[in-house]
Amino acid sequence: MKTLKYLLAAGFVGACVQLASAATLPGPLVTPQWLHQHRSEVTVLDIRDDMDTLTRAPKFEVDKKTGAKKLVATGGHLEGALSVDFGKIRQNKEIDGKKIVAQLPSAEYFTKVMDEAGLDKGKPIVIVPTGETVDTMDMATRLYFQLRYFGEPEGQVAILNGGVNAWLQDGLPVSTAKVGAPKGDWAATGEDKQILATLDQVKEGLRSGADQFVDARPTPQFLGIVVKRPVDAAGGHLPGARSFPTDAIVRPVGAAHEFMSAADYRKIYAEYGIQPGASTVTYCNTGHLASGAWFVDHEILGNSKTRLYTGSMTEWTNLGNPTVGLPG
Missing domain, CATH: 3.40.250.10 (Rhodanese-like domain)
Known part of the structure; x- marks a missing residue:
């Protein structure tokens, strides 16, 4: 019994130390x-x-x-x-x-x-x-x-x-040694459906007008001047979507690119007609660039009603759904 108590106490102390060191x-x-x-x-x-x-x-x-x-x-x-x-x-x-x-x-x-x-x-x-x-x-x-x-x-x-x-x-050092590590023990513990927009939810949001759609691709792709084939089967954008182009998402600082302040993004939103705080779905071609728009809206601006459409235009267009823009 004493051994069990000791082990439990040691485990508790170890957990506390780990939390304290994080x-x-x-x-x-x-x-x-x-x-x-x-x-x-x-x-x-x-x-x-x-x-x-x-x-x-x-x-x-x-x-x-x-x-x-x-x-x-x-x-x-x-x-x-x-x-x-x-x-x-x-x-x-x-x-x-x-x-x-x-x-x-x-x-x-x-x-x-x-x-x-x-x-x-x-x-x-x-x-x-x-x-x-x-x-x-x-x-x-x-x-x-x-x-x-x-x-x-x-x-x-x-x-x-x-x-x-x-x-x-900032003058800080980097290593050029080979990177390697033993297998980790991280595991997915659930799925937060509140931050994800599915294909069916996108269709419903477009039908009802309940969601604001934000396109995070370069302007030529948004307009349909350029089509990213073969990833996308068609050009243009989702009907009614607002453009939040890639070159407006971060600011160059020397050779680095950095996210800006919430105040900066509110000004940018006003220029592009994007409503802060609205129920919003971000998308791009494959959900890569759109994750940046999601990060800005959900994490920097604190809009908990923002979701990422991870399927984005590659799923949308390859499954035959409509877009608007210049014919391509």
Whole structure:
């Protein structure tokens, strides 16, 4: 009995120590300096699609007059980071006899990908993209969305604003060592349907007019001037959708790209006719860029009525649903 009491007490103390050693994330975004100070208290998940850059040294140009360094090429990763290949976090599916690429994965599939990356449960997670472009920042938001969807609670996941490039521009060191970790024990614990819009819900939202639709693709794709084939079967956009184009989602800061303040986004929304606080569905081609729009509306602006249509235009058009815009 004494042994049992000792083990229970030891387990309780261990759990308390683990909780005490975990950082409290300041919000959905963290700065390089905050992460540098709390590095040992969080799990860092590096996400990118060019895995060669993990072990490639960054490149700088040095001003001969001032000696100031300017980052010109991303390279390296935060020491101790776990590595996730963006190409692996989504799943191709067959829907109504059609192959639809880059869809929201099953819980089992996503758990496997996260465990193979070495992710363990328990610590807060900070996702670190390279930060080179809006596309890379939206890789982070898509992973953020999936972690939240599959059970990570609010306040347990954040993104390093500006990614590796912002880290380097703050003069912080990176590693070029090979990344590897033992298999992790993270597991999907549920599905938060409140942040997801399904195909049927999109149809109903369009029919009833109850939802605001926000298109997060480049303007030429929104207008139908450019069609992203073969991903999409048709060009244009959902009837009545508002454009929130990719180049308005983040701000370039040197070689990094950073999300802005809530006040900035409210001004941008006013320019594009997007209603803050409305029941909103964001979409793009495959739910990649739209995850950035979802992150802005749901996490930065605090609109709990925002959902991501992960199927986006690739599901919508390949299943024969209508769009508006220039014929293509």
